[in-house]
Amino acid sequence: DANDLGKGTYPYYMLKEIDEQPAAIRRIIQEYQDDQGQLTIDSEIIAAMQASDRIYIIGAGTSMHAGLVGQALFEQLNGIPVEVHVASEFAYNMPLLTEKPFFIFLSQSGETADSRQVLVQVNELGYDSLTITNVKGSTLSREASYTLLLHVGPEIAVASTKAYTGQIAVMAVLADVLANAQGRKLDFDMETELSLVANAMETVVDDKDHLHEIATQIFTDVRNAFYIGRGLDYYVSCEAALKLKEISYIQTEGFAGGELKHGTISLIEDGTPVLAVISQKDTAAHTRGNLEETRARGANTVVITMEGMERQDDQIVIPAVHSLLAPLVTVVPTQLLAYYASLDRDLDVDKPRNLAKAVTVE
Numbered sequence: 446d447a448n449d450l451g452k453g454t455y456p457y458y459m460l461k462e463i464d465e466q467p468a469a470i471r472r473i474i475q476e477y478q479d480d481q482g483q484l485t486i487d488s489e490i491i492a493a494m495q496a497s498d499r500i501y502i503i504g505a506g507t508s509m510h511a512g513l514v515g516q517a518l519f520e521q522l523n524g525i526p527v528e529v530h531v532a533s534e535f536a537y538n539m540p541l542l543t544e545k546p547f548f549i550f551l552s553q554s555g556e557t558a559d560s561r562q563v564l565v566q567v568n569e570l571g572y573d574s575l576t577i578t579n580v581k582g583s584t585l586s587r588e589a590s591y592t593l594l595l596h597v598g599p600e601i602a603v604a605s606t607k608a609y610t611g612q613i614a615v616m617a618v619l620a621d622v623l624a625n626a627q628g629r630k631l632d633f634d635m636e637t638e639l640s641l642v643a644n645a646m647e648t649v650v651d652d653k654d655h656l657h658e659i660a661t662q663i664f665t666d667v668r669n670a671f672y673i674g675r676g677l678d679y680y681v682s683c684e685a686a687l688k689l690k691e692i693s694y695i696q697t698e699g700f701a702g703g704e705l706k707h708g709t710i711s712l713i714e715d716g717t718p719v720l721a722v723i724s725q726k727d728t729a730a731h732t733r734g735n736l737e738e739t740r741a742r743g744a745n746t747v748v749i750t751m752e753g754m755e756r757q758d759d760q761i762v763i764p765a766v767h768s769l770l771a772p773l774v775t776v777v778p779t780q781l782l783a784y785y786a787s788l789d790r791d792l793d794v795d796k797p798r799n800l801a802k803a804v805t806v807e
């Protein structure tokens with residue numbers, strides 16, 4: 446039960462919270478269903494989004510990374526332009542806004558000072574806003590025009606896992622309901638696809654021993670690592686890199702696969718781990734090419750891909766899910782790899798040095 450504040454038999458909250466993700470996705474589907482079993486969202490939120498000419502997604506850390514996936518969802522399913530911004534930058538370096546902006550604040554805690562600073566300004570300007578948060582009654586929730594809850598249960602580990610996937614799932618529901626309201630006919634059923642995502646996550650979290658082996662093989666004694674991908678796979682790479690660096694202290698960068706050759710590839714040495722996220726058909730071959738370039742320079746390469754796209758030597762193959770929702774599943778092995786890298790180093794997985802769960806100073 447996600448509401449049980451104890452760790453139960455788990456050594457760390459992070460592992461428990463990773464494991465809770467399939468159930469959390471199923472709970473989100475339930476919480477956002479009407480009596481007829483249709484996905485539903487407060488009609489005022491839908492009306493406000495429909496009236497807007499651009500969505501601005503604001504967040505920090507992992508929440509900002511979830512926002513990048515949200516951008517793809519709203520742009521592709523709703524045809525509304527989206528900008529994603531780091532809260533601390535937006536607050537003091539605000540871009541030119543469109544005529545009818547709509548703001549989405551992503552915040553697990555609902556208390557991040559950087560995000561709140563933006564919300565204060567948005568309220569002064571009189572624009573509509575929605576906070577998507579895990580904490581009912583939190584500051585960002587109270588001060589925004591609207592709130593949607595994650596319903597993933599309390600997240601205790603500093604490294605965020607189920608909040609990231611929860612934020613993406615809630616945005617997927619939102620994009621789906623909005624598409625309906627817009628009269629845009631989607632060629633897939635969101636509820637069904639999210640259920641498949643939950644099942645696929647379950648397969649991944651059942652693969653722990655294999656993922657621990659890979660983590661030990663590639664991360665022992667290394668000081669830096671890379672995740673690469675393109676498009677949605679790039680966004681997951683950013684989150685995967687953050688997760689690994691924050692709890693293992695291995696300096697890790699998430700990189701756009703095609704950009705690596707424009708400088709950063711000079712950092713690749715014998716044994717540098719380079720992990721590629723490959724779930725998008727149109728860019729798979731290019732990312733494989735980019736990974737091969739690093740392997741030729743000595744990198745220890747790992748492929749995270751999806752059934753139907755795998756090649757013989759690919760180490761991590763997740764069950765097939767809808768390509769737009771792939772980040773919900775490809776991120777899970779990267780969470781577990783980070784967890785085992787931290788565990789292998791005898792670090793306190795749940796309480797990495799210098800970090801706080803919620804940062805309430807700007």
Ligand code: G6P
Binds near residue numbers: 506554804
């Ligand atoms: C802190 C946490 C991160 C989190 C970020 C944003 O830095 O350590 O895990 O992603 O704050 O937090 P929020 O609660 O706004 O999502």
